[in-house]
Structures are given as structure tokens and as C-alpha cells.
Amino acid sequence: MGAQVETMAYLHAHGLNVEPEGLPRVLREVIEGLQRLYYPSAGQEGLTAAEIQVYRSGGLDPAPRDLGVNDPFLRGVTTFAGLVETGLTAVESAKLLGVTDARIRQRLKERTLFAIKWGGAWRLPLFQFADGRELPGWGEVARNLPDGISPVAVAHWLMLPNVELALGEDEIPTSPRHWLLEGRPPQAVARLAEALG
Numbered sequence: 001m002g003a004q005v006e007t008m009a010y011l012h013a014h015g016l017n018v019e020p021e022g023l024p025r026v027l028r029e030v031i032e033g034l035q036r037l038y039y040p041s042a043g044q045e046g047l048t049a050a051e052i053q054v055y056r057s058g059g060l061d062p063a064p065r066d067l068g069v070n071d072p073f074l075r076g077v078t079t080f081a082g083l084v085e086t087g088l089t090a091v092e093s094a095k096l097l098g099v100t101d102a103r104i105r106q107r108l109k110e111r112t113l114f115a116i117k118w119g120g121a122w123r124l125p126l127f128q129f130a131d132g133r134e135l136p137g138w139g140e141v142a143r144n145l146p147d148g149i150s151p152v153a154v155a156h157w158l159m160l161p162n163v164e165l166a167l168g169e170d171e172i173p174t175s176p177r178h179w180l181l182e183g184r185p186p187q188a189v190a191r192l193a194e195a196l197g
Contacts, residue, residue, distance in 0.1 A: 079152045087123030112139035137186020144190040146197030
């Protein structure tokens with residue numbers, strides 16, 4: 001499965017029905033940059049020859065493995081690229097929320113909206129919006145997200161069921177995003193957001 005198809009499947013499975021046309025370009029840029037940082041060329045693993053010999057004598061191969069699309073690194077990069085490419089600009093966000101782009105920039109400064117700085121511009125990931133509006137209580141939650149948290153970590157955290165957020169008689173865990181969409185108290189999600197740091 002190609003990286004774009006996997007990203008689109010992930011986004012669609014989580015209710016983000018978007019079809020970014022520029023995704024391959026963004027993926028290529030992100031993957032190339034991060035691969036150089038995290039995956040050195042074979043033979044340049046940062047180990048001495050003696051350390052490599054010790055690993056190999058114990059049956060381990062210190063060379064980076066090619067895991068294909070199952071590589072957690074590639075999955076993270078794919079998700080990040082999808083968040084950037086499908087994210088709204090400040091102008092698009094302003095239009096969606098019925099405010100000025102100056103108000104969006106003010107909210108970014110106040111940390112009541114979440115954005116990724118990419119190519120000198122802000123991209124606001126779609127996970128904080130639904131049905132043409134902002135998630136109920138999102139401003140309070142976003143303010144409590146730790147400084148510098150990974151957008152991928154936020155996306156995954158928002159989509160995964162959390163035992164602290166149980167619904168119904170059976171107390172079935174729900175995701176923070178679903179909790180907010182149900183109009184439930186954002187304070188519970190805001191406390192969890194704060195604990196991410």
C-alpha cells in the first residue's frame with residue numbers, strides 16, 4: 001500500500017474525508033529530511049567496528065532494517081505529511097470559523113488553536129474541526145497541550161479511546177475527539193492534554 005493511500009485511509013477512518021493533491025510532494029520533502037536525521041546509511045550506524053562485531057556475534061544485525069509501510073517512522077512521517085497537506089491556512093480557518101485571519105493568528109498566539117509551522121506559514125490540522133466548525137471546547141483543550149508536542153502525537157491521542165473518558169452504562173472508553181463532539185465537558189479532555197507532557 002502506498003504512503004498516500006495509507007495516509008488517506010488513516011484520515012478517512014478517523015472522519016477526516018479529504019483528498020489532498022499535493023500529498024506526494026509533502027511526503028517526499030518530509031521523508032527525505034527525516035530519513036537523513038534518523039536513518040544513517042548502512043555501515044554508518046554510529047557504532048564502532050568492534051561494537052558491530054559484538055552485535056553480530058550475538059546474532060543481531062545493527063544495520064537499519066527495511067520494514068516497508070510497517071515502519072513506525074514511515075507511519076509517523078506519513079501522518080505528519082497528511083496533517084500538513086490537509087491542514088487549513090489561517091485564511092481558510094478564518095473563513096471556516098467566520099472570523100478574520102487576524103483573529104486566527106491571535107488564537108494561535110493564545111494557544112487556543114493548534115497549528116504546524118510549515119514553509120513559513122501556519123497549517124491548522126483538521127482534527128480540531130468537524131462539520132464546518134471548531135470542536136466544542138477545543139480552545140480549552142488546545143491551551144493545555146504541552147509546548148512543542150508533536151502534531152502526530154496530538155492526532156493519535158485525539159483519535160484513540162481513553163479509559164478516562166467512558167460513555168454509557170457499560171462505561172465504554174471513547175476518544176477525546178468523540179468526547180468533545182458529544183458536547184461533554186472539555187475540562188476532562190483538557191486535564192488529559194496537560195498530562196501528555
